[in-house]
Amino acid sequence: MSLRRVLGLGLGLGRALGRRSYCSKSPLPPDFVEALRAVVGTPNVSTAMAVREQHGHDESMHVCAPPDAVVWPHAVGQVQELAALCYRYRVPMVPFGTGTGLEGGVNAVQGGVCFDLSHMDTIMELSLEDFSVSVEPGVTRKALNSYLRGTGLWFPVDPGADASLCGMAATGASGTNAVRYGTMRPNVLNLRVVLPDGRLLHTAGAGRQPRKRAAGYDLTSLFVGSEGTLGFLTLATLRLHPLPEATAAATTAFPTVQAAVDCTVQVLQAAVPVARIEFLDEVMADACGRFSNMELPVAPTLLLELHGSRHSLAEQQQQTEDIVRLNGGSSLAWAEELEERERLWAMRHRAWYSALALRPGCQGYSTDVCVPISRLPDVVVETKRDLQDSGLTGPMVGHVGDGNFHCILVFNTQDKDEAERVHAFTERLGRRALAAGGTCTGEHGVGLGKRALLLEELGQEGLDTLRSIKAALDPCNLMNPGKVL
Template identity: 65%
Template sequence: MARLLRAATWGLFPWRGYCSRGTKGFVEALKAVVGTPYVSTAAAVRAQHGQDESVHRCQPPDAVVWPQNVDQVSQVAALCYSQGVPIIPFGTGTGIEGGVCAVQGGVCINLTHMDRILELNAKDFSVVVEPGVTRKTLNAYLRDSGLWFPVDPGADASLCGMAATGASGTNAVRYGTMKDNVLNLEVVLPDGRLLHTAGRGFWPEVPHHVVGGSSWALRGHWCPLPALVSLTWPALSLVPEFLDDVMMDACNRHGKLNCSVAPTLFLEFHGSGQALAEQVQQAEEIALHNGASHFSWAKEAEARSQLWAARHNAWYAMLALRPGSKGYSTDVCVPISRLPEIVVQTKEDLKASGLTGAIVGHVGDGNFHCILLVDPDDAEELRRVKAFAEQLGRRALALHGTCTGEHGIGLGKRQLLQEEVGAVGIETMRQLKATLDPRGLMNPGKVL
């Protein structure tokens, strides 16, 4: 028994040989920074923080801490840096490329307790938030101000996670992605120092741009398409979202809807009442001219919310088609002129693979996702899923696109990243990372 306990102790913190305090001493040092209730080395807690929604499997962190403010984050980072301990940030765990996996062990910094909205500047169309705030929480807070934070990746992700992956989403065509909406960041560097990316005086924490106006009206629209080739649209003031027939069937079952089981384009129009009427008319004419079976629309907030809920729950709707399975989602982005081509090819590849999968995407910017169901214990099925994802990534690259639209590289797309940017690109990225993270402690084992 004594030998087993000793082995278990040495199994914790694989970098223990570099830690002069020893395992127990290091954990006590973490507790001294954030408080005893906010540090855990329990196996169940560590396992929870070592996985996201992806199928990637790797070891959990050695400890989890919940800092309450940026000063504590800085102190934890400095402590880890002094002892050569890896650091892995954690938001809500909704990522799907293994970004939170602790490849080399280390300390997971869970940011969910840093969830305050610090300052709203309605006249400047900006808001200052802590990194653990989620997009739904922010928009609930903004509701009475007439403002709105538009980036919507589907999941109720934390703003820090959305910034880390450069999240896109249903509104990206009209309002941009995270990189277009983040004005400034207060960054904790690996050694604990603080960096303000746009100066310290005007934007004190982690501000995000918000857009909108109390006088704007919204409408949700959708139209089933007879084929996947009618996906190019003029520059209307709209938010387009595409769901193929498999996904529509899944959403009907999961959301108790009665939509046509056909490739469908959801559209949400933004603008004044007169502008909306003109846009709806133009969109309906375009849809019918391109062979859409019908064009329907919803004006009331409840009906619109029900339709968009189907899209937001697409991930879970797919999982419900095969209980017990895991979802494997891959995303690519191509020039919009090549979008119909790659979507049609992808549908053909899905049929040929024999896999259960569906296509859903923010197609207005050439970005779409393919969600596949897989039994992670079935090595052969997992191999076919990964082969399909690699083939899709290479199709996108061949069409002068990118292997990821918004999910990030994480663990699963490192080879595709090399093919996309080449040896010089990878080496440049390594040099940049080495400048900011010379000891390689910030979420190591990912991307590069």
């Protein structure tokens, strides 16, 4: 079971509806595939339909769009040569990490060559003094944290899936720990990028990793969240964090959504350095409790985690308890031992399956919006009303400290009417977030599905500016074409 699903970010509408495949418009030039083979060797190029289909989708609702060929480079020089080749032949290029995206980012909607970067999986340049490490695109976040075991450091960004770290950089991922440790953006110090024509760019200069810079436009932040549309991320230098000495987690139930959000705001205002603060609506709390055999009241619920020294942890717990009580929350039973905490988070991580169990035989689809936290209660309440009016099942989970939440829609994919209602609901949810001063995506990215919403979010000037940057860096529109813009 993948953590991604558990976080409610699993299989989507398209696959559920029986994935169909698009075909690329024109076949690859005859000598082109031979040229690819000359670069990486015959076993590292495939045009087999099964392989192409495997690389033509992520875990989202979008219909499979297989590339015309898949290549497995083993070194950055090969990525450069392959890119130069594609550039020369004007063949689209699609970077592929673990395929765990949620907005169709890897679907090769204009065909072309998929670069599967999973064989480049070296971890290098670990510096404990500088709190930094560099990872190739095949390195996943769990692999990195295993590697770091015993060093006292870790990489905290956790989107649920065991995604590749370069893929997480490409989509601007975040997750449960972002409220304390930030999203990918502030945790990437440098990126080695292969540009569409094969040139090599180091966003902060080759081999550099100062903790801060004021030298020119911030190319690192530009490539973080670019969703493969500007170049290949072939090495990411990441900022590491000290492991907390002690950790405690607990759940607490509230009379209303407003009370749960008020509690969150007050915890943040009190400068309690909360590491995770997750919201479950009463439907999700009920589903999770039942699925994991835990006693969880059917009520808006917060699941909190605190990190600190033993001493400061006790104080954080006390402050949190006081604020929870003030807002009518139920008393907190702290899980401090690893096993207890794991049990609690396993429950949260099974949210996806807990939701699916509400309607056996149905499929799930996860939305993603983010609003200013002051607007969260209204948006959640309106969304619940919308679900009811639409006759849909959609328990909610959210990274409430950031105002980011997901609805896990559980529906019968054979029922076309219901599938259409799901689609219409997700569009309305995106627009509701925009109307509340939020964004149509807090962490999943734009990919294929949110391009129309992106225009509404940024306005014409905003989109024109994105387009001019895209045109400047990828003038032939070869990098992951059809995404974001």
